[in-house]
Amino acid sequence: MGTHVIKMPDIGEGIAEVELSVWHVKVGDMVVEDQVLADVMTDKAMVDIPSPVHGKVISLGGEPGEVMAVGSILISIEVEGAGNVKESAQPAAVAAPAAPVAAPKVETVVASKPVAAPRPAAVCQGPMVAREADERPLASPAVRKHALDLGIQLRLVRGTGPAGRVLHEDLDAYLAEGQSNASAPVAAAYAQRTDEQQIPVIGMRRKIAQRMQDATQRAAHFSYVEEIDVTAVEELRAHLNEKHGATRGKLTLLPFLVRALVVALRDFPQINARYDDEAQVITRLGAVHVGVATQSDIGLMVPVVRHAEARSLWDSASEISRLATAARNGKASRDELSGSTITLTSLGALGGIVSTPVLNLPEVAIVGVNKIVERPMVVKGQIVIRKMMNLSSSFDHRVVDGMDAAQFIQAIRGLLEQPATLFVE
Structure with missing residues (x-):
């Protein structure tokens, strides 16, 4: 019998250390090749660590919540044959499970x-x-x-x-x-x-807590709320789904919102921007990379629809669906979870009346979508039932002036209330 030591792998992009989030095995377990041994957390993404061998777990190199350096011993497995560790050079950590005093238990x-x-x-x-x-x-x-x-x-x-x-x-x-x-x-x-x-705050929950705290401490948040009559765009959506849904896929409201963002940002480039507050530099971007806030089992994630300015409604819809599925299944890559220039957040039917979303730094704007409700409205002197929805959006007042924010949201409102203008070039 021999010992096969698995070290914390190099996740890439210069990451020197990662957080051990959860063990899927314990000492004494028999494991098979490709079985997931542990989950580790980088800045944004959860990464599975599979076993490259069959064997028996003889030691674990850390506790959930512990930050481990790339190259440190993650787990040792007893295998048939010689293994990858010589008897004379076997580290002490392989002989007995590590138990760092400061590391918290999972629960x-x-x-x-x-x-x-x-x-x-x-x-x-x-x-x-x-x-x-x-x-x-x-x-x-x-x-x-x-x-x-x-x-x-x-x-x-x-x-x-x-x-x-x-x-x-x-x-x-x-x-x-x-x-x-x-x-x-x-x-x-x-x-x-x-x-x-x-419940110790570790893994994705700790990353979310750190990012939200950092955002509220560094950015000068202000919010702007406007109601939008989405009756016409909802009628268009229903028509397109009836005509093309079977062949192109069903459309939700999100692709229309993404399209409205893209068109409105043409006149408000200062909102499609990132602010480096340490270097005191604002970078305005031509590309519109829309982050779509998505709830997963491990917490809120923001996969990115890249180059939304070059996508059709169905292309956006397909990409949103693909990314949301990957995020919910914990399979979204680091690249898919980074690089957004503006974020769209929606709680769907649970969207409430008003919300105050927190900025996704270093972005300077986030557009929040509340639920659609039918309400009596006065149109040309007549009371009619219309489908109404609020947009609750937040901006970084260090970069975006209040008038610019209001005009930007009013531009989105005009595009959605007259949906043909979404496609007029």
Whole structure:
């Protein structure tokens, strides 16, 4: 038997260190080639670290939340044959698991016995598998999200994929073959609880926290809200989907908003800009790279639709869909998550009436989309029902004057209320 040491890989672009976000294995586990061992976090992207060998985990080189240098020992695996470490030169870290004192645990729960038993997480449960309470089963982000939506504790589900990975089919089997827990005492829902949960801020959540704090401390935020009558553009969208949806794909409102941004920015180049506040330089860009804020299992990510100025409605729609899927599945690359010049953020049906989005530095503008509602409006002296939507946008007052911001949003409003002007050159 030999030892195969896996070191923290060079992610590229001059990155010297990364944060270890989560382990997918523990000491004593048997792993197979290409099985994901750990997730590490760069400035923006989550990266999977797969195993290049079959074998048994004999030591872990760090704890979740620890920042590790590129080239440091990540994990050691016992393998058949000689491995890649000579017996005489084997590092001490390979012989025993590392346990840095300062590194936080992934999750700490302090709990006392409740008055009554809580309701089980899932409404029904099928074939179960025994795992430790803190053991993280192998599963893709999409499967984890599906399990969360279904109220299933993933550690209870038997995985039938490679190396015991839990698949969507395993969740279906868990529900289909189980028995309903509908008879659980109603009183359990009213049980007193005194448990507490401490969750260290690590990985993507720590990056988001740092970026949001940095943005609010450095930029001089101000927001501008305007309501827009989107009845006409929604009618156009429905018409195009009916005529071309089957062959070109369905359009959401987002591609129209991207097009409106592109056209409006022609007259407001100072808004399609980045501000280097250390060098005191504003860079105005001809290319419009639109960041589209996207919620994922690991937090808010902003994949970038590059050169939106050169894309058709369907091209933008396809790229937005592709990037959103990659971000939600944790597969978006570093390049796909960087380089935006202006950001578009939307909560869809949950968009509320007004929001105050935080700038995505070093950009100087972010356009926030609120939900569409039908309201009575006065049009030419008559009360009619129109589809109305607010744009809640924020700007960096160090770069963008209030009048410029207002005129920019009014330009977007005019384009969306008369959607034919989106395509008039």
